């Protein structure tokens with residue numbers, strides 16, 4: 613707590629442009645935290661012009677970093693009124709200073725392999741030496757416990773969620789928050805508050821990157837989730853089929869609406885090589901996602917083949933990215949591409 617007091621004292625030296633009081637007593641900042649050398653807070657920008665808000669944010673950042681022991685800072689801006697600059701996360705949650713970068717995996721259509729891709733990307737990023745978390749927020753079909761081979765129930769310590777440590781990363785699933793034998797109908801506010809609970813009340817420890825598997829689709833639930841989480845960027849998964857691509861474009865539009873940069877598109881269930889004769893066929897078409905990405909000016913992150921081994925590895929709870937075969941390599945290459953894409957967005961921390 614001493615560190616947080618020091619942060620507060622450093623912030624109290626800054627004047628609030630509107631009231632003239634210091635920014636702490638003016639209620640401009642809240643949720644001040646310091647964890648593992650990273651400071652975080654929420655800055656309310658109500659009543660400030662865009663220019664004043666930016667200037668104040670820069671001064672707060674410098675003040676936080678001037679405190680001994682602070683290596684980085686995350687400032688989340690919120691605005692209640694329309695006269696303030698509208699940040700991409702108007703209902704932003706408490707800051708998560710231990711998590712350097714959060715990326716979402718989304719898809720317009722269900723069943724395109726989004727969860728398989730999310731789990732394998734997370735495993736591949738962890739294999740690159742990063743500290744990785746995987747949060748399964750897919751309320752319609754939470755599959756991370758199965759994909760990661762973990763069937764135990766979620767545990768709590770000091771009222772905080774303890775993530776499962778599997779395959780070199782930390783995982784939490786919305787499926788673990790409910791009775792597995794009972795179907796749960798998640799309504800919008802319930803789904804997003806469960807997501808926020810998993811995000812903020814899990815003992816993630818320091819993470820370079822947290823991969824969030826969002827529910828498929830572009831409805832209100834997905835929009836709220838994309839808005840509430842401080843995302844550095846989103847990855848869109850699609851099959852090459854026209855039908856899936858139409859929905860993938862809607863997903864790109866949804867993230868755009870809330871100001872979340874698209875890191876790129878992934879084509880899943882791309883080429884199929886017959887294991888018996890080696891013949892190559894394109895069951896759902898081929899190259900559609902790459903063409904769609906090019907048409908939208910987005911990065912194409914890579915293609916994943918349609919392969920029985922991927923399905924079997926998923927069912928067995930041993931993600932294919934752990935293996936050295938072609939499909940495993942495809943996921944590892946995509947992890948490299950994602951890191952490259954993150955370097956180009958201003959919202960991501962440096963996770964080289």
Ligand SMILES: Nc1ncnc2c1ncn2[C@@H]1O[C@H](COP(=O)(O)OP(=O)(O)OP(=O)(O)O)[C@@H](O)[C@H]1O
Pocket residue numbers: 719721722723724725726727728729750752753755828880881882916917918919920922923924926927
């Ligand atoms: N490239 C692939 N090759 C073979 N099978 C795959 C591939 N990708 C995913 N699958 C299989 O397809 C099924 C659906 O995958 P997954 O659950 O990841 O899709 P999803 O898009 O997350 O679905 P939902 O919309 O239900 O969330 C699973 O059985 C999975 O093992």
